[in-house]
Amino acid sequence: MAGNSSRRGAVRKSAKGNPTAGSGGRVRRGLEGKGxxxxxxxxxxxxxxxxxAKEEQAAAARPKRSRPGPTKGKQDxxxxxxxxxxxxxxxxxxxVTAVYVAQGAERDGRMREVFAVVAERGVALLEVSRSxxxxxxxxxxxxxxxARVPPYDYAHPDELLEAAAANRERPLVVALDGVTxxxxxxxxxxxxxxxxxxxxxxxxxxxxxxxxxxxxxxAGAAARLPVAQAVNLTRQLKAYQGEGCMVVGLDxxxxxxxxxxxxxxxxxxxxxxxxxxSEGKGLSRLVAETCDHLVSIPxxxxxxxxxxxxxxxxxxxxVAQARG
Numbered sequence: 001m002a003g004n005s006s007r008r009g010a011v012r013k014s015a016k017g018n019p020t021a022g023s024g025g026r027v028r029r030g031l032e033g034k035g036x037x038x039x040x041x042x043x044x045x046x047x048x049x050x051x052x053a054k055e056e057q058a059a060a061a062r063p064k065r066s067r068p069g070p071t072k073g074k075q076d077x078x079x080x081x082x083x084x085x086x087x088x089x090x091x092x093x094x095x096v097t098a099v100y101v102a103q104g105a106e107r108d109g110r111m112r113e114v115f116a117v118v119a120e121r122g123v124a125l126l127e128v129s130r131s132x133x134x135x136x137x138x139x140x141x142x143x144x145x146x147a148r149v150p151p152y153d154y155a156h157p158d159e160l161l162e163a164a165a166a167n168r169e170r171p172l173v174v175a176l177d178g179v180t181x182x183x184x185x186x187x188x189x190x191x192x193x194x195x196x197x198x199x200x201x202x203x204x205x206x207x208x209x210x211x212x213x214x215x216x217x218x219a220g221a222a223a224r225l226p227v228a229q230a231v232n233l234t235r236q237l238k239a240y241q242g243e244g245c246m247v248v249g250l251d252x253x254x255x256x257x258x259x260x261x262x263x264x265x266x267x268x269x270x271x272x273x274x275x276x277x278s279e280g281k282g283l284s285r286l287v288a289e290t291c292d293h294l295v296s297i298p299x300x301x302x303x304x305x306x307x308x309x310x311x312x313x314x315x316x317x318x319v320a321q322a323r324g
Contacts, residue, residue: 080147080212081140083110089147089212090117093220096147098124102133105144114145152210155226157236160199161243161271163226171245171271172319175201177233177287178278179308182208185227186217187309188276193221195316196323201236204229217309234286240273247291249275249283250311254294258315261295262322269323276312279305 042049080089080096087110089096099118105111118125128136130144137146164171174192179185185200185208192200208214209229215222230236237247246267248256262268275291277283282305288294297306297314306314 078149078212079137079140080149081137081142081145083108083114083143083145085212085216086110086114086145086147088216089149090114092216092218093223094147094149094212094215095223096123097150098126098148100133100136100146100148101125101127102130102142102144103127104130111145149212149215152222152227154210155199155228157201157228157230157239160201160226160228161240161245164198164271169198170269170323171273172197172316173199173201173240173245173273174312174316175230175233175237175273175275176207176277176308177203177249177275177283178207178281179276180206180208180278181308182211182213183217184208184279184308185210186214186219186222187307188312189214189218189225189227190221191309191313191316193218193225195313195320197225197316199226199228201228201230201233203233204231234290237273237275237287237290240271241290241292243271245271245273246293247273247275248293248295249288249291250277250297250315251283251288251294252296252305254296256293256295258295258297258318261293262318265322267293268319272319274312274315274319276308276315279308 039048080086080094086096086099090113096118099114101111115125117123133142133144133146140146160173161171174188174197176185176188179188179202185202189200202208210222210227241247248261248267275283275287277287282288283291283294295315297311299306305311
């Protein structure tokens, strides 16, 4: 074609095989769009992107809240909120995993005591905003101070007998039927530990568990004495009977009085399970029918019933004295 040259470096006039000729080619490709502009929070050099990254890092460092749902032998972690409550929990040897202080909270004597205890025990101490502490404690009155308590690790009921056998001791177990107040549970654990019992058994459902309140009421005894959960208390009592245990339940209309129980050497010195019911309803029908004996505590007044923790303490003391 005229005007074309075969020399090296010559430019062909025809568009065929030469993308730079005409109005298209490389110029057109260079003018093509690259899609929509990314949002500010998606552009690495934008301050919105950096702010979002900072918030994500803070959220990752923030302790996660427990999700509701079924657990196997454990309950969800909970919070102890308030200055007096946190101080009492630490004094009672509750296994606190972390203590949270609100920014700007006034430092008083209780706060300084908490700081000293957590420093000695190596417990994490974290400072958060007051609104964040409100959120973590579900709006509780925390007074700028809260502590996180882990889920309690329950034992298996059979482990209580195994512990007695390992120490070559006569088993003594306390079972609670329908006791829903954590403070009563803590009081029973404290008495059981003080009078030589090998553990406490509680039902898995419709009963108090080892919450922070129970830990405090036990005055640290829960750290030394195992608490076991039974899926079905009646079935567990029958299993204990199958292992040679005598099961006695506390009932105001019992066939034995407490003095009669401790006077019977064979009953009180052998493997023994003491069942304590709730203050209001006492023992459930099935549990009462399962017991080998129902024992009453003589009282001089017309008082109908004793607090579960008090009743358990009286019986355990009498058994401990009879066993020598």
